[in-house]
Amino acid sequence: MTTLNERLAWRYATKKYDATKTVPAEKLERIIEAVRLAPTSSGLQPFELFVVSNADVRAKIRTVAWDQAQITDCSHLLIFAAWDDITPDRVNMMFDLTNDVRGLKNEGWENYRQQLLGIVAARGTEANYQAAARQAYIGLGAALIAAAFEEVDATPMEGFDPEAVDEILDLKSKNLRSVVILPLGYRATEGDWLVNLKKVRRSRDSFITEIK
């Protein structure tokens, strides 16, 4: 098996998918599971994941996403949708679930629940949404890496109208907001202008500072 960094070097933001190829169910399942297992702040998992294979829905999303062909040519489209607020109900749902799963209740955890309820109330809706959106990006990172291990191509995309996507998927009624989308599938090497170009990253020196 190849190493993580070999997989990261292999992957790239695929520009052209082979529309005839489908990601096998077991690979898709492992990618989704990586997102579900990804850690989040206070364990809240303040986002949900939509897995769209439906052609009509993808065609609609493409019209509000700069007409990017990957959205309809890929095998499955992942949509990361963050909580529009971190409400007391949502905090309590996760803290209660934690007590259920672990079969215990402890004072430290219950004190932390109260502290967190105070923090999110003070912070307000917009800052809570921003905090939730950041957590969704941990999930995005996990999905990207999981896809690379499955030898599945992926294209992280912010180039879409989030409000229009929210409308198409009826996210508002679920108190969610779309933050980033990820086509998954198989590259069509022939038509992809990026596939043979070098990956560009800043040098270690200009990206990393060691304080010893």
Add this chain to the structure above:
Amino acid sequence: MTTLNERLAWRYATKKYDATKTVPAEKLERIIEAVRLAPTSSGLQPFELFVVSNADVRAKIRTVAWDQAQITDCSHLLIFAAWDDITPDRVNMMFDLTNDVRGLKNEGWENYRQQLLGIVAARGTEANYQAAARQAYIGLGAALIAAAFEEVDATPMEGFDPEAVDEILDLKSKNLRSVVILPLGYRATEGDWLVNLKKVRRSRDSFITEIK
């Protein structure tokens, strides 16, 4: 080699580190490299990574981070610091670097540069910072997963005063803002209340929606 999801199941937010153990240089290097290789929106890499082993600096950071012992007991402390704005200079730096590395200039890419310069100018400093911070969380996801593959423990932390950390590391002069920190090291199983508790995640049904 174990699979990604086995590694994600193994990892947890370590509460107690063995202060006598150090992450070997080659493992640390691979974790850092995963962050550097992680993808970001438009390839901007709009953040930097600080790797702090210095004891005095870590002691100072601990005082502005709820006195969390992991900060001083861990082996190395990673600090993800996002660009405080996405300025034209920074956009041009990355687009110029891309042209240098690939040894070519093309019209599509240059048009995209102009489009992106327009977007970040219209969006303004605060929204640009928020966008940069989200990208740092992709890097955080990569670091977490890379650490798990190296069998290195890690604790993602947002519980610190970002402005105080910026001051300690003089980030303002570099036009950076700290967004999340990650102690790396080895768990001290004896003193860790979390190590034997079950991992809690919402069920697949309440986290994933398939649109077929």
